[in-house]
Amino acid sequence: MARYAPMRKAGEGYLELDEGLWDQTFAALDLGTNNCRLLVARPKKNGFHVIDSFSKPVRLGEGLGSGNELTERAMERTLCALEICKKKMRRHGVNCFRSVATEACRRAKNAQNFFKVILERTGINIEIITQREEARLAVSGCRALLNGPESFAVVFDIGGGSTQVAWLSLDGQEDSLCGTISMPFGVVTLSEKYGSESLPPKIYQQIVDEVGEHLGAFCISHNIFEHAVTGQVQMLGTSGTVTTLAGIEKKLEHYDRKQVDGSTLTFEAIGKLSNDLRRMDLSTRSKIPCIGKERAELVIVGCAVLEAMCRRWPVGKLTVADRGIREGILRELIAKAASEVQQGPMDTARNRQ
Secondary structure (H helix, E strand, O other), rough: EEEEOOOOOOOOOOHHHHOOOHHEEEEEEEEOOOOOEEEEEEEEEEEEEEEEEEEOOOOOOOOOOOOOOOHOOOOOHHHHHHHHHHHHHHHOOOOEEEEEEOOHHHHHHOHHHHHHHHHHHHOOOEEEEEHHHHHHHHHHHHHHHHHOOOOOOEEEEEEEOOOEEEEEEOOOOOOEEEEEEEEEEOOOHHHHHEEEEEHHHHHHHHHHHHHHHHHHHHHHHHOOHHHHHHOOOEEOOOOOHHHHHHHHHOOOOOOOOHHHHHOEHHHHHHHHHHHHHHHHHHHHOOOOOOOHHHHHHHHHHHHHHHHHHHHHHOEEEEOOOOOOEEEEEHHHHHHHHHHHHHHHHHHHHHHHO
């Protein structure tokens, strides 16, 4: 459910319709296992214009692999990041926002108590979304990049605590989300389990095999392999793993979203880059442009998850998306607000009853 920022007065759960759609400011907050991300945007014809953004690695899911509670240090790091999000939303006069949490908070038994502290300190009300909703929002945010002639698509998001995969049919007037799967493999949990230095080939292959096994039944139930070998499948990845590899492949001196978002990675390039990075120590990886220290600890296990999916789906290439859940949230918030504006105040008030 959309929430309205306490920094501006608005009807409970609804926009001030007399201001009109174009005067509204929207925000989407994604609290993941590894990152806290915010987008602030205003609507425009056929989409929205981002006026501010924020992304901070908070490692909220740190330690969840060996326990079932969020740690005090992780929660305090996250609160500091959310304080920044609150200030940004207040500065831009956000009218409507939705804030969601994913795998770390789904697992943690103290998540709801943490949400109460967040609400008290920041005024931000966070909801835990299901794994299917997480996959659906990622698809919604990336849909514009699925522009090939193929009839089906695999969209995946390698997260911090889990990996979401969606299978779509692109036939007909509207897309059909045919199925989703959430695998308990994420870059934070895997790095805690196997280490963040270099992975021996045997351990790396173990991760690849384990991910592949989890995908087996899902692939069979939707005949994904058969569709892939006949050229009917597009493949799209949205995660730090794929955007990092794309930046390295392009030899960017500094990460540039405009050059990465919508770009293509071949499976051959993915295999070579993954093998090269796996052989480096942590210090060497952290010095590569587009990686840095934070990502250097996580990218290798992410590569193993990615390689497992490439082996399952012989598409040969994938589209890289530097977009996802937040963009999906913004699209849906703006679409809902536009519908309410078109109905007019009387119709909207009638629908609330």
